[in-house]
Amino acid sequence: MNRLKFVIVICMAMLVSALWVIGPPLAQAVDEKKIPHYYGPFPNWALSQLPVITPGACSVTTTTACSTDTGCPSGETCLGVTVSGGIKKFQDGLPGLCDPAIAGSCEGAKNNLGQYLPLAVPDTTTFTKAAGFADDADYYVIALVQHRERMSSSLHPSPGPGVGTLLREYVQLQTPANAAASWNKHIALKNDMPDGTSVPVLMPDGTPAIAVDDPHYLGPVIAATKDKPVRIVFYNLLPKDSGGNLFLPVDSTLMGSGMGPMSMMDPMNMGTVDDMVRNPACTEATKGDNPSCFKDNRATIHLHGGISPWISDGTPHQWITPANETTPWPEGVSVRTVPDMLGVPGVPNCSAADDGCMSFYYTNQQSARMMFYHDHSWG
Numbered sequence: 001m002n003r004l005k006f007v008i009v010i011c012m013a014m015l016v017s018a019l020w021v022i023g024p025p026l027a028q029a030v031d032e033k034k035i036p037h038y039y040g041p042f043p044n045w046a047l048s049q050l051p052v053i054t055p056g057a058c059s060v061t062t063t064t065a066c067s068t069d070t071g072c073p074s075g076e077t078c079l080g081v082t083v084s085g086g087i088k089k090f091q092d093g094l095p096g097l098c099d100p101a102i103a104g105s106c107e108g109a110k111n112n113l114g115q116y117l118p119l120a121v122p123d124t125t126t127f128t129k130a131a132g133f134a135d136d137a138d139y140y141v142i143a144l145v146q147h148r149e150r151m152s153s154s155l156h157p158s159p160g161p162g163v164g165t166l167l168r169e170y171v172q173l174q175t176p177a178n179a180a181a182s183w184n185k186h187i188a189l190k191n192d193m194p195d196g197t198s199v200p201v202l203m204p205d206g207t208p209a210i211a212v213d214d215p216h217y218l219g220p221v222i223a224a225t226k227d228k229p230v231r232i233v234f235y236n237l238l239p240k241d242s243g244g245n246l247f248l249p250v251d252s253t254l255m256g257s258g259m260g261p262m263s264m265m266d267p268m269n270m271g272t273v274d275d276m277v278r279n280p281a282c283t284e285a286t287k288g289d290n291p292s293c294f295k296d297n298r299a300t301i302h303l304h305g306g307i308s309p310w311i312s313d314g315t316p317h318q319w320i321t322p323a324n325e326t327t328p329w330p331e332g333v334s335v336r337t338v339p340d341m342l343g344v345p346g347v348p349n350c351s352a353a354d355d356g357c358m359s360f361y362y363t364n365q366q367s368a369r370m371m372f373y374h375d376h377s378w379g
């Protein structure tokens with residue numbers, strides 16, 4: 001019997017005797033600096049501020065504390081109740097749609113929180129019939145970054161580092177065709193981290209990642225035309241290694257999102273809340289930057305409702321990790337490159353498994369409709 005097994009047997013023997021006299025450990029109090037775990041020992045929670053209600057007193061029997069009239073004797077009202085904090089609904093304006101290529105358009109579309117929905121600005125000169133392609137196409141380079149955005153005037157009233165809700169947002173990168181355009185805001189992108197810090201976003205070649213506009217919730221809006229294809233090069237620019245762990249609870253027991261396809265020890269049932277069955281390998285508590293786990297920073301673009309060839313659907317197995325990620329699995333098994341997007345001047349070559357980018361072709365051979373593109377990674 002090796003040492004590990006011996007210790008386990010000892011532990012189980014102690015456990016059997018201990019279980020009769022103790023319950024499971026108490027759930028820990030919410031600590032917003034910690035990432036919630038799907039299994040524990042930290043509880044799942046959402047950081048929604050609850051309102052603080054200071055009780056008042058009943059109108060006649062004034063020694064009776066109350067928070068509503070029903071807390072008072074019949075016929076009396078509850079007076080002096082105050083409510084503070086919480087998240088108020090319907091306080092903020094909706095972000096407006098705007099075209100960054102038109103001066104002043106997005107400034108005018110801002111709501112009271114500074115939010116707006118920028119259109120993606122197409123590159124119409126790279127993929128053209130004149131250049132030998134079957135159709136003129138709108139071409140975009142879209143990246144995914146981690147970004148904080150203030151979502152409600154009830155949240156985080158004072159500006160400062162780490163303010164806003166942490167999100168993963170799509171953003172339009174500049175291309176050679178629009179690098180010198182007057183409307184290009186040349187935003188040097190940063191990834192916002194759960195601890196409140198920010199780190200510069202680099203392209204796979206180590207140069208700064210430059211966006212045409214700041215990241216915005218819901219991402220750049222792509223206005224397409226029936227029968228005119230949209231072509232996209234997608235860059236996964238999320239943080240790498242343990243920084244790429246998702247800041248939401250992840251059910252890593254779904255095959256393909258936790259342990260990789262390799263021999264790993266079977267989880268042992270110790271009957272405790274934090275044993276390997278109830279706190280499996282590759283959950284937030286144990287993942288770290290363990291290369292034996294599928295990464296949480298896998299991402300893709302799925303065009304929801306699009307009539308797209310399967311290679312460009314962005315299926316659950318068409319995800320990629322950021323370039324240079326430490327993983328044996330840098331892309332899903334169904335990732336394919338759009339054949340005629342290879343070897344095009346100014347267009348990134350995304351044919352390598354670990355290049356952190358992939359290409360998409362949307363036919364738009366369908367009637368006008370509102371669609372959305374979103375992540376679709378397995379797990």
Ligand SMILES: [Cu+2]
Pocket residue numbers: 302303304305374
């Ligand atoms: Cu969808």
